[in-house]
Amino acid sequence: MKKIGLVDTTFARYDMAADAIDEIKKTTTGVKIIRVTVPGIKDLPVACKKLIEEEGCVACMAFGMPGPDPKDKVTAQVASTGLVQAQLMTNTHILEVFVHEDEAEGKALAKLSDNRSREHAQNLLRMLFAPEKMTKRAGTGQREGFSDAGPVK
Amino acid sequence: MKKIGLVDTTFARYDMAADAIDEIKKTTTGVKIIRVTVPGIKDLPVACKKLIEEEGCVACMAFGMPGPDPKDKVTAQVASTGLVQAQLMTNTHILEVFVHEDEAEGKALAKLSDNRSREHAQNLLRMLFAPEKMTKRAGTGQREGFSDAGPVK
Amino acid sequence: MKKIGLVDTTFARYDMAADAIDEIKKTTTGVKIIRVTVPGIKDLPVACKKLIEEEGCVACMAFGMPGPDPKDKVTAQVASTGLVQAQLMTNTHILEVFVHEDEAEGKALAKLSDNRSREHAQNLLRMLFAPEKMTKRAGTGQREGFSDAGPVK
């Protein structure tokens, strides 16, 4: 059974990993989920890499909620750069599922987080089990968590 | 037969890889194309690296359409940095074919995407099969997708 | 006995490592602390990596106080990028404990530094000895040094 790693943070203000776990379990019984929680988004890259190299995960999801300050935006860039690097060092996909705290407020932020987590969970399952379904969606303006932008006309 | 890897995204609002495939097939029968689709541009680097190291591709094209927000611009920088790193780790060229969503609108955006994809496909073929043709164009102000800027006078 | 590495700077205007050492010693007798001091935050990544690879530390904390100028903000980004990279090269967590000098003034800056150091020390101990306690706090909006933001409602 393939292992999938889910890493999230205590900094985030919504439990995105829980939604992703729910979505994955609803969709398939064919994967085992390993979940780890770290303080903030800069701790995600190494946590994912350890799940891949030490626990045998074949793919990861990295959940985070960058704050609204300029300082937080830099943190998000550092974390994203690290997640790309972790992927290159392991030849393994890590889907970054970030919801910026200033993308929405209150309930809308929770709903956005829920939707984005679930849609990226579906992306991950497609990438692992049905990559041809990803290519069918190529260039179609998918937007995880929001309405899709759709193709240009 | 040389294998070329093409990686694109579901986030993009135009199917650039399709144009590149068409252009390559019109030009040569000497390559085999392997295509993979990922969610967004930050997923491109590892997908290209896997095509090179696991599928034997001798070159890749990475298609993406960064959005217009400041957040999207940072994402583009992270993705580009990862693509350069993937190339350095594999000693293999990966042509980045990005069309920023705010470079044009509607039909003009589609046309720009089409042109840039085809012109970069020709670049890739020249680099693989006729590198001396690249050097003939050195310093001539080529602009993929737009009119060429031309040399300074 | 597990070894933990603590690295701090002479540039910082508050002795955060001392608080972290106090907090760790109050909480557990089960770790050995190795402390090293470097001039500034850009010297932290290699100092941590050396503690991990040459001294056998299983985790590190990196304390720093970036200054208020734009130049200092870039320095913070460079240092953070290096800390993420050091973690990826060693598969070992390094908690970055940075207090920006412009987050508060005078006594409030000292208090913030004290609190953040202690709360991250607790994070480190949880990660090493009780990771399930981290997951209980996932998505709850923890803020080290300030009041917690809490989950969105």
Place this chain on the structure above:
Amino acid sequence: MKKIGLVDTTFARYDMAADAIDEIKKTTTGVKIIRVTVPGIKDLPVACKKLIEEEGCVACMAFGMPGPDPKDKVTAQVASTGLVQAQLMTNTHILEVFVHEDEAEGKALAKLSDNRSREHAQNLLRMLFAPEKMTKRAGTGQREGFSDAGPVK
């Protein structure tokens, strides 16, 4: 005979490599030049690395002309970061010879490109064959392509 790699782009609007080749040949018969042309500056790092590792070049020059848009400035940063990384991976110097398109206009841009290319070609030859001449110039405010700034007084 030592091999030097020269890599330039079709994007640039001036043939800087030609000037560098002329300058090198005027100065010495002791090196062999290998030239490769790529589409844009983000393609330079891997092209240089291949010349070093696959062709045995002991040093490289990387010529490029970043455009004037904010997007182009980010591209320049990505390319420079990659060039530094390529050097670190090979323990080999790659001199970055970039002329930003907005540094000058028309003929002045061509002249600046010519001068900078030639002066950096001389730097490369000094570094390879007479490093003590570099140290004689240490701290003297050299400016390739423009009048030297000179030492502070």
Place this chain on the structure above:
Amino acid sequence: MKKIGLVDTTFARYDMAADAIDEIKKTTTGVKIIRVTVPGIKDLPVACKKLIEEEGCVACMAFGMPGPDPKDKVTAQVASTGLVQAQLMTNTHILEVFVHEDEAEGKALAKLSDNRSREHAQNLLRMLFAPEKMTKRAGTGQREGFSDAGPVK
């Protein structure tokens, strides 16, 4: 005898390495200094790495004077990122001694450069021969080249 590597640039407008050499020689006879000069700050990382790996230096100092333009500020970030990376690849400290050209003018710039170089030379010697003296200064707001900021009160 321990070897220390000093790398500086021809771009800088003050000979900082000379001051550092003077300071080191005044303080100790226990080290051998190897000095190399490169054109600009982006050439520093690989020059330091070569001194460490090919010449056996146990620590380096990298001197540079970034210019005042936005373009120069990006260059400084690229150089700093490379210096951190070089350290991580070698497990060896490289002290970055940068004086931005816009930190002061004329004689004050020269004086600042002199002071910063000497104070960082002392840092390096402490790190190599008396690391406990670094920890005594932890959190005390040291500022190389300027008056110390001191600890917060």
